[in-house]
Amino acid sequence: MVLQKADLVVIGAGPAGVAAAIKAKEMGVNNVIIMERAEQLGGLLHQCIHNGFGLQYFKEDLTGPEYAYNFIEKAKGLGIKFLLETMALDISPKREITAVSNKEGIINLHPKAIILAMGCRERTRGAINIPGTRPAGIFTAGVAQRFVNVEGFIPGKKVVILGSGDVGMIMARRLTLEGVKVEAMVEILPYVGGLIRNEVQCIHDFNIPLFLEHTVVDVHGTERVKAVTIAKIDKDRNPIYKTKRKIECDTLLLSVGLIPENELSLKAGIKLDPVTGGPIVDETMQTNVSGIFAAGNVVHVHDLVDYVSFEGELAGSNAANYILSQALFPKMKINLKAGEGIRYIVPSTISGQKKATLYMRVLKPDRDVVVKVGDDFLRKHLPIVKPSEMLKIIIPLSKLKMLKDETKELTISCTKGRK
Amino acid sequence: MDIKQTDVIIIGAGIAGTAIARELSQYEIDVILMEKEADVSFGSTKASTAIIHPGLPVADAPLKTKLILDGNRLFKQLANELDVTFKKTGELTIAKNENELQELKEMKRQADAIKIPEVEVINRKKLQSMEPNITKEAIAALSIPTAGIALPFEITIALAENASQNGVRILLNTEVTDISRGADNQSLLVKTACGYIKTRFVINAAGLFADQIAAMLNADDFSISPHKGEEYLLDKRVGSIVNQPILTVASPWVLVMPTVDGNIILGTTYTEVNNKADSATTLDGFRKIINDAKDLIPIISPKDIIRSFAGLRAMNTHTSDYIIEASKKEPKLINVVLGSPGITSAPAVAKMVVEILSDQGLKLAKKPNFNPQREKMLKFSELSDEERKALIAKDPRYGHVVCRCETVTEGEIVEAIRRGARTVDGVKYRTRAGMGRCQGGFCGPRVIEILARELNIPVTEITKKGKNSQSLLFKSKELLKKGGKDNNGSSKS
Ligand SMILES: Cc1cc2nc3c(=O)[nH]c(=O)nc-3n(C[C@H](O)[C@H](O)[C@H](O)COP(=O)(O)OP(=O)(O)OC[C@H]3O[C@@H](n4cnc5c(N)ncnc54)[C@H](O)[C@@H]3O)c2cc1C
């Protein structure tokens, strides 16, 4: 059994994990190891060859691999150790990690702290129950992205995309540029699921037929997909059969949501938030298990990688504090509660002792809303909100200091209004 | 015309055909098993819930009743020899009212009469302790401890492997397109795309297509009517919310059961369809199954579904019993039409077919070197850390996890291919790669890559399940260069 010395182990070498490792190393943690099951660093960025990354972090418009490269080079320069093609199989509540790799066999580690940065996975057909046959030619959009951008294969020639998440929209454009005919993008909601900029640049600019409040009600073909039938849905999301139309295609792509990847977290005894599907974390990104932190898509699905990096750095610096001097941690006194119009908030608790950065999503798209923290403690007018675009609200320390000592909870809401 | 010769041709490599092939492989005869699909078990068999039924009498079906009972008794030994999983879980049939309770008592009397052991009508309290998640409406249940669960494709693959080990030739992707009588009147000529083979006997185990096979010889007037059964599989994460198949007196098709791998299956429907290729799941089927399942186990939630599928039961319109006999018009043709259930009875069916062949004059001398044991594939996920270490030291490919949901390694995938997997589904049925919660989202591309590498063929030729089920149709830029040549998957194969 190989036993390696480690102060901090980061699981997952996507943007969250790499940023976290860099930060911890910079703050003086000695042995930092990143464990990654893929053969290269960078996580999902590796397959995102389009631009639009880094506008917040680098104030520059980069592609995914370029964005990742900046971080990876820095991490290598700092002497962070990478274990590639190494999959973490188990984490115990005492922070014992079991991993496997083809080079080293079974690896056991017992670091002082762990940062979970396993990212997310895509929802599949089973999870949303699309009726019909089960032929070849049904892919999630992320898998198709990998085939096209990394492996050099085009799944088919006539494609229907179900769901209008960002990956689906990016793939609609990418496939069109590869000579594929995207016959339709079908979305069950009355609005597009992903970012507005992707809706404009990937769908409208390429004249891709968009069917809102529609869904796929049947898949045809026994060997390869031959067609799909779509229909409009009523207010209870039941298909309206007289609106059925059959679209011939050889491929169905699914862009129907991402789920944080938390099988390992559950083994470690970490509590998950039923709304986000990720660990419940406090303002330091620590989970309910002491010394285990989490960041990035494993906590909640982000639309912009820049925030993933910020979150990784936050987890990294706090893990460093935890390793170097446990005493520095203030008590988390205040619960944050999602009120009217808010789907979730990360973190779920804050100390009130330092500036709080809150990430949240609204329940539905709207114009002219006011986001309120507490009764009337802090308010912010926003001209437009969408569930797909994460909101960031900062509560300055000066404000937090004004809170009464006995404050145990702050409710955050999003309601109509101009001020 | 190039005519090869054999003693027995078995048409169809479902549970019936492979069980018969394996049974025949202990004798000094030449046997060929032909299957039109790319792998064994790709017919009705793969979609079976595979409850190993205890053998309660089936109305108007004495043969079926007998063979299920015998099959149940033979199953344990078969599973041991083939090293496949068979869990004797028992089963519970639920009653919700007095009438149903009376029915349970009648079932108990019938079970006692044919000596099914340990059958018991249990009260609400005992039921609750055995199955804490059972509906409050259940007042009693019939408990039959001899029932069990297995994996239909695992057994079928194991049967085929063992038959092949003992000399049976298995021809996949080989559809029988015609059968005619030999000029000598002593033989049959079986036609496939590779020409004719002369054989002394044909065993018709073609499942849904058994009527078409019989019709090739104008032999019999039965026809097969497909009856669809939909099934919904839950994430392992929900845990063992039931410990054994839960059935109801109210319907023979409704069930909630564990799989041997720790998932839960919700099933099934029983709907006649008019197309033998129609295995589509439906919204109606989904709603019905969810309702029925919640009526048994209320905590079930459709949110936990990771996969849905459907299979067709080959019900014959001639009798409600099995058809297992030498055709009256053409005794060199032996029809084996099981419909449902047919997993349970398969070991007994195979023995019966051997007797029929012997009655028809086939000389059956035992092979001295028949080996009934088949070695199962290593499963990395089931090994201890020490065993894993040793395995990786020997072959580092066992240290490369390809399917993360089910923890399947490259070593296992390569071994599955060595044992005959040629498709993504073939790998899946042998290793579980792609059966977990992400349904191959992550490992699918890897599996395709490994198949292409090991078989030394282009990635664009790798199929999901044979024929024209290629996953990736084009290479990058191919559509741009050729201005989009015509392809809907069918022009390649
Ligand atoms: C398909 C897709 C396309 C996207 N496109 C865009 C875009 O266009 N623009 C944008 O700004 N954002 C985009 N995003 C969002 C952004 O890229 C992601 O939010 C970001 O990559 C998440 O970073 P992460 O580090 O949390 O996770 P990931 O990048 O997913 O990294 C997680 C890493 O953990 C590894 N891992 C997981 N489990 C284990 C284990 N048990 N052992 C070892 N390693 C493990 C994985 O292999 C992976 O490398 C996209 C997201 C997805 C899913």
Ligand SMILES: Cc1cc2nc3c(=O)[nH]c(=O)nc-3n(C[C@H](O)[C@H](O)[C@H](O)COP(=O)(O)OP(=O)(O)OC[C@H]3O[C@@H](n4cnc5c(N)ncnc54)[C@H](O)[C@@H]3O)c2cc1C
């Ligand atoms: C939803 C469902 C649930 C079930 N549950 C149970 C259960 O719990 N317990 C139980 O015991 N049974 C159950 N069954 C029944 C059981 O699955 C079947 O009885 C059994 O699989 C039938 O096996 P078979 O070999 O006769 O048919 P098949 O598996 O259909 O095999 C026939 C094979 O013949 C091949 N073939 C057809 N025509 C040709 C040709 N011309 N040339 C070459 N090959 C050909 C086909 O491709 C196929 O592979 C269930 C069935 C279904 C559908």
